[in-house]
Amino acid sequence: MLVMKFGGSSLANAERIKNVAEIIKKNINRKPVIVVSAIGGVTDLLIELSKEAVIGTKQKALLNEIIYKHYEIITLLKLNKDIIDKEVKLLSDLTYGVSLLKEMNQGIADNFVSFGERFSARIVASYIKSLGIDSEAKDAFDIGIIINKESKFEVSKDKYPEIKERISNINSILVITGFIAKDTKGKITTLGRGGSDYTATIIGAAINAEEVQIWTDVDGIMTADPKLVKNPKKLDSVSFEEASEIASLGAKILHPKTIFPAIEKNIPVRILNTFNPQNLGTVVSNNIIKKSRISSITYKKNIKVINISTPRMLEAKGFLRRIFEIFDINNISVDMVSTSEINVSVTVDNLKNQRIDKAESDLKEIGKIDIKENRTIISVVGNDMIHVPNVMGIIFSALTDIDVEMISSSMSEINQSFVIKEEQLGEAVKKLHTAFFGV
Numbered sequence: 001m002l003v004m005k006f007g008g009s010s011l012a013n014a015e016r017i018k019n020v021a022e023i024i025k026k027n028i029n030r031k032p033v034i035v036v037s038a039i040g041g042v043t044d045l046l047i048e049l050s051k052e053a054v055i056g057t058k059q060k061a062l063l064n065e066i067i068y069k070h071y072e073i074i075t076l077l078k079l080n081k082d083i084i085d086k087e088v089k090l091l092s093d094l095t096y097g098v099s100l101l102k103e104m105n106q107g108i109a110d111n112f113v114s115f116g117e118r119f120s121a122r123i124v125a126s127y128i129k130s131l132g133i134d135s136e137a138k139d140a141f142d143i144g145i146i147i148n149k150e151s152k153f154e155v156s157k158d159k160y161p162e163i164k165e166r167i168s169n170i171n172s173i174l175v176i177t178g179f180i181a182k183d184t185k186g187k188i189t190t191l192g193r194g195g196s197d198y199t200a201t202i203i204g205a206a207i208n209a210e211e212v213q214i215w216t217d218v219d220g221i222m223t224a225d226p227k228l229v230k231n232p233k234k235l236d237s238v239s240f241e242e243a244s245e246i247a248s249l250g251a252k253i254l255h256p257k258t259i260f261p262a263i264e265k266n267i268p269v270r271i272l273n274t275f276n277p278q279n280l281g282t283v284v285s286n287n288i289i290k291k292s293r294i295s296s297i298t299y300k301k302n303i304k305v306i307n308i309s310t311p312r313m314l315e316a317k318g319f320l321r322r323i324f325e326i327f328d329i330n331n332i333s334v335d336m337v338s339t340s341e342i343n344v345s346v347t348v349d350n351l352k353n354q355r356i357d358k359a360e361s362d363l364k365e366i367g368k369i370d371i372k373e374n375r376t377i378i379s380v381v382g383n384d385m386i387h388v389p390n391v392m393g394i395i396f397s398a399l400t401d402i403d404v405e406m407i408s409s410s411m412s413e414i415n416q417s418f419v420i421k422e423e424q425l426g427e428a429v430k431k432l433h434t435a436f437f438g439v
């Protein structure tokens with residue numbers, strides 16, 4: 001069996017949905033299970049709708065825009081409008097209810113965004129059916145995608161047998177909503193922005209799929225972001241470790257959690273382009289021969305560097321523990337760390353929230369803090385990098401004109417990361433790319 005996940009841009013209009021259906025048809029002998037994102041742009045509109053419903057100004061217009069967008073596609077695909085009747089009614093009632101009560105919380109907000117995938121799954125399933133292929137839409141929670149909030153929004157392996165059983169009980173081609181789930185109390189929740197990739201690999205692992213295909217709008221994982229480098233190369237294959245680094249370092253191509261279920265079951269994940277389906281894309285798997293190499297230059301923007309310094313750190317015990325406890329209690333994840341005798345620098349995502357303000361004020365109790373904003377972590381990712389000849393020399397010669405403010409302290413085999421000013425990002429990526437890939 002095969003899992004095929006289609007992202008929002010691949011489903012953005014009727015023509016693109018037809019194209020997706022062609023791709024599914026070509027793979028019909030591989031018994032595909034389909035996972036879909038919301039139609040391109042709809043999740044953002046639903047988030048806006050949830051906010052407007054509370055303020056009470058533009059919600060009617062927005063609701064109509066969302067519904068009309070789906071009806072237009074349904075009409076162009078010559079389908080029956082009633083396929084989304086139930087969801088249209090539920091979303092309208094939710095909007096009306098919230099605009100009366102003016103109450104909003106995470107659960108209500110999740111309920112709003114869940115409609116994107118609930119609409120798209122029904123449209124794609126009906127369209128495939130109209131082509132003569134027996135097909136059925138299912139909400140992810142109805143096939144066992146249930147999360148435990150305590151386990152950081154992950155679907156536990158214990159759920160796999162149930163997911164497998166529910167899927168194998170259905171003979172038609174299943175079109176399952178990505179991104180959405182229910183918690184153990186039965187409330188709708190999500191797997192986080194971009195989470196449909198993760199839905200796809202959970203299903204892939206549960207049914208022991210031969211491959212999970214992530215159909216998107218680029219040819220695969222590139223040696224650098226094409227927005228910053230003119231001619232990056234596509235990588236034909238990468239290891240799970242390389243892909244996790246690239247995904248967690250901010251490349252939008254895969255949701256960071258996507259890889260975990262695939263690693264557990266050693267299921268290849270292939271990234272493919274719906275606009276160029278002949279291209280074989282990038283396969284992420286364990287089966288590649290792991291030779292020493294540099295595979296990609298990647299980056300994560302909007303980083304804050306927090307430097308904590310105190311002479312009391314000299315020869316004192318427990319400073320690092322206290323610092324990390326503060327981040328832990330405030331639920332802030334730290335990316336890079338570097339220490340000297342009297343100071344510790346860490347990088348965190350520059351989130352504007354109370355917890356980061358609280359962490360900063362707690363850190364002031366320990367020492368003097370100095371904050372730098374608008375920074376970027378730039379990373380050179382690869383396999384067995386310590387055996388790439390002169391790798392650090394090449395990196396530092398390429399970055400001669402760049403102010404490198406922090407360096408990852410470990411001699412990692414898989415990545416070397418640096419903090420630079422955001423304004424130097426383009427120049428730094430270009431220089432590193434030329435140094436390692438010649439273009």
Ligand code: ASP
Nearest residue numbers: 037043179193194195196
């Ligand atoms: N529709 C959701 C989003 O836009 C989830 C996804 O596309 O994976 O983030």
